Amino acid sequence: EIVLTQSPGTLSLSPGERATLSCRASQSVSSSHLAWYQQKPGQAPRLLIYGASSRATGIPDRFSGSGSGTDFTLTISRLEPEDFAVYYCQQYGSSPYTFGQGTKLEIK
Amino acid sequence: EVQLVESGGGLVQPGGSLRLSCAASGFTFSNYAISWVRQAPEKGLDWISAISGSGGSTYYADSVKGRFTISRDNSKNMLYLQMNSLRAEDTAVYYCAKHPYSGSFSPLDYWGQGTLVTVSS
Numbered sequence: 001e002i003v004l005t006q007s008p009g010t011l012s013l014s015p016g017e018r019a020t021l022s023c024r025a026s027q028s029v030s031s032s033h034l035a036w037y038q039q040k041p042g043q044a045p046r047l048l049i050y051g052a053s054s055r056a057t058g059i060p061d062r063f064s065g066s067g068s069g070t071d072f073t074l075t076i077s078r079l080e081p082e083d084f085a086v087y088y089c090q091q092y093g094s095s096p097y098t099f100g101q102g103t104k105l106e107i108k
Numbered sequence: 109e110v111q112l113v114e115s116g117g118g119l120v121q122p123g124g125s126l127r128l129s130c131a132a133s134g135f136t137f138s139n140y141a142i143s144w145v146r147q148a149p150e151k152g153l154d155w156i157s158a159i160s161g162s163g164g165s166t167y168y169a170d171s172v173k174g175r176f177t178i179s180r181d182n183s184k185n186m187l188y189l190q191m192n193s194l195r196a197e198d199t200a201v202y203y204c205a206k207h208p209y210s211g212s213f214s215p216l217d218y219w220g221q222g223t224l225v226t227v228s229s
Contacts, residue, residue: 001170035215037153044203044219045145045153056217088153092213095167097143099153 002027002091004100012108019076021103023089028069033093036065036074039102040085048087049074081107110134110218112204117223124194128223130187130204138162138182141212144189146200147222154200157189161210172198194227201225 003026013019023034032052037045047056049065052072062077076083084107089100116128130142143158157178158167166178177190187204201224205216 033213037216039153044221045205045216046219047215047217050215050217056215090153090155090215092215095158095212096169097155097158097167097212099145099155102152 006100010104021074023072025070029091030093037088112220114220114223125192128189132185137185141207148200158212
């Protein structure tokens with residue numbers, strides 16, 4: 001099983017700032033089968049990024065993903081008020097399709 | 109519009125059974141793999157099972173293997189999760205989520221709103 005470790009656990013930033021979230025895998029994620037999701041309280045998760053760097057339909061271009069192998073990054077270039085939420089990475093290259101434990105992005 | 113609506117959650121005693129359903133609409137159901145993902149209260153996401161579009165391939169997390177069974181009825185656009193030998197640690201909101209392809213080695217592009225399962229005496 002591939003274990004995904006996200007850091008930091010909590011990130012406190014202000015609107016307009018840049019956010020950098022990390023996801024590290026215990027072994028290489030095949031074919032960059034890595035996704036990022038956003039979840040707000042009381043809501044289902046929403047797909048942001050797939051294939052490590054491709055934005056899902058309707059996702060603003062301030063969200064970008066990068067990385068390969070075992071190290072992946074989600075970057076939000078300029079934070080909007082609606083971006084404060086919990087973010088999860090997930091690998092879907094091999095079953096079980098594990099999630100990271102999440103990074104909470106909170107308003108400073 | 110893609111819609112996934114879970115049902116069947118509720119309160120069940122430890123050791124008991126429950127069957128969750130997920131009604132799909134707005135897409136050609138048989139063309140897409142579907143997963144179940146759960147989230148314990150105040151915890152993170154936990155992928156537990158997936159089934160291919162045809163239903164011929166199924167996958168499980170070790171935590172539920174042998175206790176849970178995923179299935180689908182493509183004639184009814186329905187997904188199911190039969191949960192047996194339930195434990196307190198199975199308490200969670202259960203989401204069904206669609207993959208963008210027939211195979212499950214792909215992300216989850218649409219999610220339902222979830223159904224709550226509580227395992228308690």
